[in-house]
Each structure stands twice: as C-alpha cells, then as structure tokens.
Amino acid sequence: MHLLNTCKRWFKSRHFGRSAIDTRYALVEACLIGVLSAVAALLLKEGIGWLGGIRLDAANQFGAWITLPLAGLIFGGLSGWVLEHYSPAAAGGGIPQVKAALARFPISLSLKVAIVKLFGTILVLGAGLTLGRRAPTVHIGAALAAQLCTWVPTSPEHRRQMIAAGAAAGLAAGFATPIAGVLFVVEELMRDVSGLTLETAIVASFTGAVVSMLLQSADLNIPAVLLDTVKTSFSAPEIPFYILLGALAGVLGAFFNKGVLYFSGLQRRLNLSLSVRIGVIGCFSGFIIALLPPFFRDNAGLREFLVNGELSSPNIAIAFVAHFLLTMLAYSSGAPGGLFAPALVMGSALGYLVGEVEHFITGTSTEVTFALAGMGAMFTGVVRVPITAIVIVFELNSDFNLVLPLMITCAVSYITAESVFGGSLYQHLLIASGIPFKEENANDNFLSHLTAADVMQSQVETLSSDLTLDEVLKIMSLSHHRGFPVVAQDVLVGIFTQSDLDKKQHSKETLLKEIMTNQLITVNPSTSISDVLFLLNRYKLSRLPVTEGNKLVGIITRTDIIRVEVNQLSGQPLDLVKTAPSYIIYQTRSPATGKGRILLPIANPETATALFQIAGAIARYHNYEIDCLQIIKISRHSSPSETQVDTREARKIMHRLERMGRQQQLSVHTQIRVAQDISEAIIETIRERHIKMMVMGWKGNTSTQGAIFGDMVDTLIHQATCELVLVKLSTNPLVFPYYLNNRATWLVSLAGGPNAQSGIQLLPAFAKLYARPDTPELWLCRVYLPSDLDPDYQSLQEVTQALENKIDKPIISVPICSHSVVDAITDLAQAKNCDVVMLGASREGLLKNVIYGNIPETIAKNVDGTVILVRGAL
Template structure:
C-alpha cells in the first residue's frame, strides 16, 4: 500500500463500520492508547537489545585489539554514521527528544512520524553502542510520541485528540524504558503537557500501564522487575540522617544546576563551529573514546558501569572519579545534539553523589546506609536537571518499591529543587527550546482561540436539506435554485447522507427518476455541536471539504463552512466578536436534568412558570410535537441574586422537580420524548436563551399573562428579551378566561379565528393549526374563520389569495373553513370585534416578522388584541436569522 493512501483507506474502513465519524468521538481512544503502549514497549525492547548487542561487540573488540584504538575509532565511525542517517532521513530525530515532544504538545509544527521514530531508534542504537555516555530512556519517550502521532494520523481524529495521543505515547515510552508506569504519567503532566483533563489522564494512564506491562512480559515471563536498581539492601531512615540528606539535596541542586549550565554553554560553543551533525557526533564519539580508553577498564561498559555505581561496588575515590568523568562526558556527548537522553546519566550521577554523602556520614558518625543515599541522590540529581520533583520521587520509588525511601526522597528532592532554581531558574528543556526560538506559554497551550469556540456558536442553524426520496431531476432543480453547492440529506430528522455538486458531476447516463438515496454520500463526516473550531478546521483541511454537518447524536442541528470560520478569525483579528453566537454574560447552571431518547425530528422548549397552567401549555406543546414528530424540553428556571454564583448557590428544587415529573408522566401519556431540566441563573431570559442555544431548540411555547405591568416593557421583561433574541420559532400563548378548562372538552363547537396577511408566519400558523385543533375532543368539528383585513380606501381588494388559502386549509383539515374578508381602518379593532361577535375560543395570529418586531415596539398590535380578547390568543413568530 502506498503511504499516502493509507490514511484514506483506513478512514474508509472506519467509515464503513460507522467508527469515529466525527471530530470528538473518543470511544476508541483507550484502545488506541493501548496499542500505543504495545508499540512503545516493542520499540524500547529493540532499542535495549540493539544497544546491548552493539556495545558488547565494541567492548569485546577493545579487549582484543586494545581500547586506545578501538574505542576512539568506534566512537568516530558509529557517531558519524548516526549523524549522517539523521541528517539525511529525519533531522527532527536529533537530541534526546524531550524538547521536540514538548514543543509538539505546545502546538508548534514539530514533525512526529514513523520516519522520526525509526531514525531515532537507529541513531540511538549507533551512538549508545558506540560508547557515548547517554541514556536510552529519553529517546523512548520521543519514539513513543512519534509512533502515537503516526497512528493518530491514520484514522479520523482531531488536533486535540492527536495531541493527547502524543502525550500518551510519551508516557508509554518512559514507562516502557524504566517499567515505571506512574512516573510516566506524572512526567507528561509535570513537564511535557501540564494538562490534567480527563481524557489526557485516561489515555496516558492506559498507554503507560500497557507499555510497562508489555515491556515486562517481553523481558520476564514472571513479570518480576529484572533491574538490579530495585534490589538495594538496607533502606533505612532516621532523624539523625536528616542533616546529611539536606546536604545531599544542596549538593545535588548546585551540581545539577551547574550541569545544565555547562551543557548549555557547550551547546552554544559547538554551534559556533557550524559543523555538520555527522561530524559533531563523530568527533564527540572519538573524544569520549579517547577519555574512556585512558580511564580504568570498568568505564568501557556503560551498562556495567552504571550497575557498579548504583550498587556501590567501588571505593569512594573511584566513585568520585566516575562521577567527574560521567559528568563531563555526558555534557560533551549531549551538547553535540546526539540522539541520547539524560535520564540514565542523571540517575547514575545522583547515585554516585549519594554514595559519597553516605560514605561521608559513615566516616563522621559510623551510621547510615549508602543504599538509601544512593536512591535519594538519584531523585535529587534528576530533580535538579529536569526540575520535576514529584516525578522524581515517584520514579525512584517505583524502581525500589520500598516505602522507607519515600521520606528521604521528599527531603532531598525538595531541597534540590529549591537550590537548583536559586542557582539557575528553569528546566534544561525550557532553555534548550529558548535556544531554538521556541517560547512556550503554559497558560496558552491548553486552549487557543479556535479551541475556545464550538461549532454550535458559529454554525448556521437554518439548514436547507433534501429528502432521500427525491429524484435526480428534483435534486438538480434544487441545486439550480440555491446558492449552496451541497445539501444534507435527512430521513425523519436524522442525517443519513450528503449530496454535493461533485456527486452530481460524477453521474453519467443516470435516469432522472433515480432516487437521491442511491447516489448521495452515506455516513458523511460530521462534528458534534460541542466540537471546537480547531477540530472542525482540522477535518475540513484533512479531507478537503467545504462544509460539515453539525449533529447531536444523528440529528442534524446545523452546518458549518470554511467561510464561517474565516469570518470568525477575521473578526477576532479586528477585535470584533459580535458575529459569534452570543455568549452568556451571566452563565446559568443546570442543577437537575433528565434525558429521554433522541427520537424526534426537532425539539420544542416549554419554559414552565405557573403550575396551574403547566398542563394546558404542555398539551399545546404536545399537539404541535405529535404533528411534527418532535421532542419536548421542559424547563424550570430558579433565579438567584446577582451577587451569588449560580453554581454555588443552594436552592430548593423539590417543587420544580415535582412539576417536571408531572410533565414526564404527561409525555408518557402522549407517547412523546420529554427532557427536563432545572437551571439556576441570575436572569430567567438568559437561562432560556442558554437552553435554546445548547439544546438546539426549534420552537418554543411560552405563556404570557397581562398581570405584569413593568414600566418600559411591551409584554413583560422576559418575553421582550426573548422576542428580540430567541432565534427559534416562538409560539406565545395567552390562555383565555377558562384557563382550567382549556384545552379540555367544551360544551359547544370550538371556534377558531385565524387572521392572515399573506406573510410567511401566517402560513406557519396554518401549518400548526391541524395539530392544535386535535386538542378539542368533542364529537363535533370546530369552525375556523379565516379572515383578512383590507383597507376601506382600497377600491377593489383582491380576495383571491384568501379564498385559495381557505380552500387549501379546508382540504387539509377536512373541517369547515370560512373565508371572511373584512374592511377596516384598524386591524386590531377588526379582529377584536370579530372575535367577540363570533365568540371565538382561540385567536391565532401568524404575525409577520416585521409586524411583530416593529408593531410590538410601535403600535403594540399583538398585545392590544391579546389584552382585549377574552379567549385564548396564540401568536406565532418565525425563526430569526443568525
């Protein structure tokens, strides 16, 4: 398979099984993390075996032909070869790798791929096998992160998901290298990512645990930790030892800070010579070989030397020599940008320093155990170099699993950290990133501008859709009549596909009656409403799309395009965020909620205030919901003072819950899905707007009473705000004087009055009428008066549109519909007079958008009618444009 085709084919495989079809789908994140752990463990084992095999050959040849020849020559050849491979195939694979991973997690464009992992693996084997005094654990972190990045690039994903997988790969690499799963996770959190979000922790833990376990299985079938680091005897701690542990912490802090300064200075000096990487590594390998050749023979085997130092098999003079030699050899090797790490050398230097302090205590007091100081020194020096005290404590404890070492570790690591920060602030990796011109703002790496906005805040909620049963000819006609180049395809409110002009262009000699379901793109890539814009942009670029449907489950709630994101970015650059869906200034808090199955094609919001009228309003909502196959969202808002935090203010929700439970029972009676929620907020209108935005409400049924006489308001303060700002369709209800009876059985025929003016909302009112009429359960049919008010100054009014509307409504309802033209100078007076003369039970006004928004503010036409008509009045206002 060609590499560039692999992501596409994997995506098709996932899509055919309905896997991971949106940017925030995390169902398989833990499986992916487990796979990353397995791959990291295999890579760590290959690295270990490769270094051991090559290093063994180097030592054997040195013993046979003489170290003064073999060691420098071997360091030069293997170092040069490693540098040449890295320069040629993947320049990113230089150094220990921690800086690259840290930069990648901070969203810098640092390449991480399978190529990087393979080159890093080969380069590390060559340089460590060639005798350079570096470690292999930091490279395993880099390799694990690179493998994770490659794996996440082969399946549908998002930038944030990829970032978290890279963090999981880094944790798995460290855990596989040292068999320390907890320290692997902590190192990612404390140094690399500094992110404790749920998914990051879960994936990092799974990957780290898997990497450690697989590494153990590959090395020991009994799962016993094989390293001699874990078998140090006589771990003790007493109060008399505290001054010496303080001394150890101070020495480790000072020497660790000097180690970092020396390394950074050496890096700066080497860069001034501007030598190619191959020659730099080769020359450092040769210099190291010469120095090691003149040192005692035990220096030739790095692995053996570390075991000897850690277990204390040398006297203090040789330990001091080993410390000094290891100190400067590591600086020389690492400063050449050699593919090797500092974890191992830091632990070795720390153990040597600990043995020296332990010997000093024994010399002065005759007490103390060198093993305890060796372990404490490992943690202290590691802290001074990397500046991760918590990771260091857990790290060394995991290596030893003896609780007696915890307190000495805490003392020495804390002191070492304070002293090291006093001598030289910041970790080595931060300074190395600064040298490359990379400055990481920890507060900004977790969220960028696009990550703070969600698809629901930017999407277009008014979506033109097509039905899957349309024919090709009808689709072509819809395309020609629209400015859009693509349409979502829905069945019963559920997104089932998408059709674009590209799909139509591919059709050849296809009959015009072919149904859309046969040539649309099934299971399109979608995003959830809560997906961040960075996820949306990633998918648009990844699959070269111009638009993405926004869904809630399988329900289509909007569509988002590249143009929408560009507009938001442009506004952000200009400091203008007015085009973003309004963000709540005083956020509301959900204190209680229940969820029913997502079975409807839309959602109706029913804010409840008065328990006495809740049943009547629910029945009105249910009548609409049954006719339009929608769900009902019942809302109770509890307001708290402005100075109180809604999320922290205690409130009594018992009565609200009882009311909502009553609506749930009514929902079961009507066979309708009913969701409920209680919101705590400073402002009731804002809480309702929150719900409309978050729950993707299509229509809201709202009660109005004439009891509120607040000055400066039209209806009341809440309804005025909702009329202006609620983007969904609004049905405003003023129940008649027979509130308790409505909409129960009446003793006489129900009479409906439906004034029309030819506007779009009059048509919408007629569409709602068939469902609402079913509220009356008498055996006899209601009477519908369909009237239109004409000006008396107009000589020849056109009654044709009124008669056509009446005829169409009569055929649909199969009930009497009487057209009634009325000539009057006042629309309100005519409707009020007619409602009283015919004793109408319900007056339903399909007021045009201009009529509602302008007349409410100027003439108060709907309010005037509702106030003076004693029967029930229903006002219908269509959706507002975003």
C-alpha cells in the same frame, strides 16, 4: 482493513458527541501504542547491547586506546549522517520535540522519525557516548502515536492526547514504571489533567510497562541485593545530610543544564554538520574512557558498581566527574540520547559520596540509601520533575524506607536548582533553537495566537462595481472562487457571491453595484482568528474581507483557517534552528494615500537612485506608495533587538530617497531593520506592510552552487507573495534608467502560461518616463519552437495592439522560430542594440524553464543593457 474502517467510524462519532464507545476505541488505540513502545524499547536494548558488546570485545582484543576513540568517531559520525539525511527531526534527546508538539508547535512526529531515532540511538549508545535510551523511547512512543493518528483521520486534540499517551508509554516501557510514565506527562510534558488525557496515558503507560516486563526490555540493572529492605534505612539524625545531598544535587543539576546550553550554542556557532559534531565528541569520549579504569567502559555495569558500593570513593568521584562532563558534551551535540539514565548514574555516585561522609561523622548511615536518594535528587536537579523522580526510584525498588529520603532530597534539589538556574532544560533548549515556547501557554489552542494577517490571502481577485452581470458571470466561470470583493477606484464598496443572484430577477446588463451586498462586515489585519471565526459563524459567512483603513489588503475564508489546522494536524516539519524576528530601529512614515505599496529593498547604495526611479515610475502610474527598506545583517547568534549597529550610512540613504520622493510628489516610507537573515526580514516586511509589489536589484548571476538567482533571491521568488520585479542594471551609465530623456530601445519577451502579461503590464508605467512622444522603440517578441506546426501568431498581435492602445506608441512585434529561447532573445537584443530587455516571467512559463536552464542568468550575462525580470504575484 476492518480495524481501520472501525476506527474511521469512531472518528465520525466523535464529531456528533462523545459516547462510551468512542472512549473505548481511544483506549484500544492507547493499548496498541503501549505495545509498540515496549517493542521499540526491546529493539533499542538489544541493538545497543549487541553493538556495545562488539565495541568492548574489540577494545579487549585490539586495545582501548585505538578501538574506543575509533568506534566513537565512526558510529557517532554515522549516526549524525543518518539523522541529517533521513530525519533531522530525530536528533537530540527527543523530550523537547515532544514537549513542543504537545504545545501545538508544528514539530514532525512520524514513523520515519521513530525509525531514524531508533537506529541513531543504537549507533550513538553503541559508540559509547554516556547518554541514555529512555528519553529516545519517549520520543519514539510519541512519534508512533502520531503516525497512528495520521493513518486514521482524527481531530487535532485527539492527536495531541495520543502523542501524550505515546510519551507516557515510552517512559513506562523504558523503566517499567507505569505510574512515573503518567506523572512525567502531567508534570513536564503536558501539564494537563483532563479526563481523556489521563485515561489514555494510564492505559498506554500500563500496557507499555507490562509488555516491557514480559519482554525484559526495561532492565535498569539495579542489583537484586538492593531490593532487600534490610539494606535501606532512614533515621531523623540523617535529615541534615539528606538536605545537603539535595542541595548539592540541585546546584550541580543547575550547572549541568547551563553547561548543556553553553556547549549547544558554541557548537551551533561553529556551524559544523551533525555528523561531524557527534563523531568528534564520540572520538573524544572514547579517548577519555580509554584513560579511565575498565569499569567505566560499560554504562550498565557502572551503574551497578556505583549503587552497590563496589567502587572506592576516589573511583566514584572520578566516575561522577567524567560522567558529568562527557554527558554534557554528548547531549549538547544533538546526539539521539537522553539524560534520564545519566542523571541516575550521577545521582547514585553523588549520593554514595555524601553517604560516606555521613558514615564517617556518625557511623550510622547506609550508603545504599543515600545512593538511591541521590538518584532522585540528581534526576530532579537536571529534569526538574521531583514527583516523577520520587516515583521512578520508588517503583524501581518498591521500598517504603526510601520515600522520606526521596521526598527530602528531591524537594531540596528542586528548590535549589530553580534558585540557581530556573526553568526546564527542555524549555531552554526549545527557546535557544528558535521555538518561542512558554509554559503558561503550553495548553493554549494555537489558533488563539493567530491573527487575520497570519491566515489571510493577500492577493485577492476583485470585481469592479461598474461591471455588468454578463461580464461578472464570464469572470466567475474562469475562476475557482464563488465570492468576490467589489471595489470602486480601489476602495472596497461591497461583496458579491452566488447567493446575490437569487435575490431577484436580473438582466445581463444589470450593473454589479445594483446587486452586490453593500452592508459589509470586515476585519483588520490584527483581528484574532477567534474573532474571525465568531463573525463567520454569527453571520453565516464564507469569507471576510480584511481592510486597513479604506484599503482592501486581503481576504480570509473558512478554507484558509482549515488549511492552517490541517498543517498543524499533519505536524509539518519545523526547522529547529529558526532565525529571530527582525527588529525595526528606524522608520519614517508619509501619508498613506496610495492604493497599494511597493517595497524597495536597498542593498547597494550605488544603485539606490536607479532602482528608486523604476519604483517611482510604477508608483506614479498605479498611485502606489513606496516603502524603502534597508537591512543590517547580524550573526544568527546575536539578538536583533539587543545588538548595537551603526545606522549613519543607512539613514543618509533613506534621507536621500525621501528627498527624491518629495521632488516627485510620491509618498515614501522608510525602514531600517536589524536581522539575522535578509530574505526572512524582507518577507516579514511584505507581510506586515501588505506589499503589492517589490522592486529589487539583481546582480545577474550567482556563484552559489545549486541556486538559480542566488540564495536570497531564490527564497524571495518562492516565498514572497507579492509581484516581484528583479532589475539587473546596465554597467553603462548612459543606459536606462540614468539617461531617461533620450531614445532607448526595449526588447520584451513573452513567456507562456496564464501570467505571461506580468511583464508587459509594467510597460505603460515605464513609458511615462519619456518626454519625447516617439520614444521608446519597443520590440515585442515571442519564441516559437520549430516543432510547433500551428503557431499562434494571432495572440502576439492581440497583445501588441492592446499595449499600443495603452502607451500610444508604435510597437514592433517579432515572432521568432528557434530551438533556444536564450539564443533567440540574445541574438535579437544584440542585433537591435537593445538598452533594456524585459522578461515577462510566469510561474508556468519562464520560471519553470529556469529550473532546467537558468535562462535569465544566461541572458543577463550576454546582454550589456539593463535586464528586468518580472514574476507575477503568487
């Protein structure tokens, strides 16, 4: 507890200027991270050795043909199951996740990730997959560092540097190479040499390596005989062969990376679960290993055989090819294992083969030197970190005779690999998984890429300029906001805050337009957050209105920006398989004269006209524009911007809706988008076009298990911020909205909660559709429970009276006492032969009950007419 309080005091000191003492606390934290990383490396080593020993003993006792494939299937499948159910963020090698987290992408790094990674790696490597445990230690070290920063409040930049220190400690603990740990962070993960980053990374890396050596958790099984400098040599005539070795390693490393990306994409397209993928590949690996000589069953022993030259050339070639293919398959499956050790194994095999060729030609080479130089060359070809590769191999052997061969082979390997297939494998994996990672932007502050549209609140509480001060104070007493944009005829004319009350004395009858601040500072949706922060600080503001033309489309406050920073600091999980942004292939624009926009997604051409009539009625009443949207869905593995699609039918529908808009004197915009996911494309459109309301069709039921309205509609209900109107159209062509000019019967049900007015607020718009003054016949009902001893009938009467004043038509209010909302509404709709049933849904009322009983679907099934469900803006 004392340590926690001390760390908190250190955190406070960082906000009032850096000092020597806060740096010391950061270094103490780095030491702790190093110790924890070394312990994690020991647990990995012991766990893998224990489980691998059981697998080898069983293979000797029961036969490799049965035991090895079965062990791969069971342990691999179990590892995938653990990852899927407890922490999907722990899948894969771990380096891409750490790289993305350091680039400020919201990747989950926590104690849970570290624990699941530990168990998953033990199961996978114990199953016999040809992966390494050093990359997982990097991931675990970074996750433990992130967890420490969660327990002790800290800044985003300090958290980032501690994650880098954890990654360095993980690599150093895995190999007992402290210098390489720091260099790997600088060269691959962070590309940052700021002072504190180096200080903490050095301390964490040194501590991790020292503790790891004390615990003997970093043994790479390099034979002691190789540490004898007599065994290694280098001479100038051997340089062409080292160049050849580097070129071969570069080409093979590039093809290895291409293979990993190809098989990763193939397995995603097959859409198999992680447990199935890892289990099947584990079984296949076990089968192949059973076919190979017995020395291949122990990865650690294999490395010793390869480097020491204890295998024949044919066996070394077989080992290289098998390791190359099996590692490629295993890593592409998402199994929790790394490429560091496999790259060193493959490099030692390749180096020994090239050394034998040189010895056959000149008779002077030392194959051991070529084997060790090949380690660095292949490591470089795969991971693309030549300096780290040189230092790792040198630190493992402490032999200066290796420096020049390593420099030659690693440099040639890097140049060759970049020429054949450029870019880091980890960067390619991140991009393939939907994370738009760019090396040049890795150290940019994530806020620099955000705009006001990304952060603002699109649903804004506004005040009319004609309100009196007394009315304004009553509104403020019911709201948690202390500042409001002021509008006149939906045009932003000012802003009002509590500070405006202190300017001079006012009476309760003073109009808001007399005391508001009318000298406005506004931003548009594309304004960068850095410019927003400048304006907030320069003019000492707490909020900025966001406008598009003369329309208010949102508001952005300091709290909104802090919320984004907090989400980034907490490392909210990010689904690594993200859909690509949708792509607009056709659009038309009408004059932007409305006060807001209604989005009308068209999924079924047969219902397009009916839905447009509903949207048009609302648009005329509120003076809104209509955005008609059609989405052409493509495979998740196709690029929306590069896929050719047929738009002829979609354009016909858009042209028809445009003609209807001109006939009804409505401003109609159209869009056709290509997208991998329909709901995501709709949400993109809502955000980009600042949509106020969405009207969309709903089939009234779903066959998706666990879904309430259906996968797509459920997503929109939870994520679309605008008001949402779902319409299940009647199958009877004579029922609304096709037969508008005759008498129709409506039933409107009120739900509880603050948003109960959502449905009935649309009734005046629909009433405008009718030509005869005595239509429609409207029943307004509310269901009361029998247990309610004092039902509030007065509120139902007040709503009825207010609605009658708006639509100037008689309304029949019906209080119903029933245990079941569904039965009450259904029975009344059938008794009165209602053509339209409207459910005024609110988040706290009907939608909350939907989760438990799926009320709208049940009503929609039992009612023959049209069912309209309204959800208020979020």
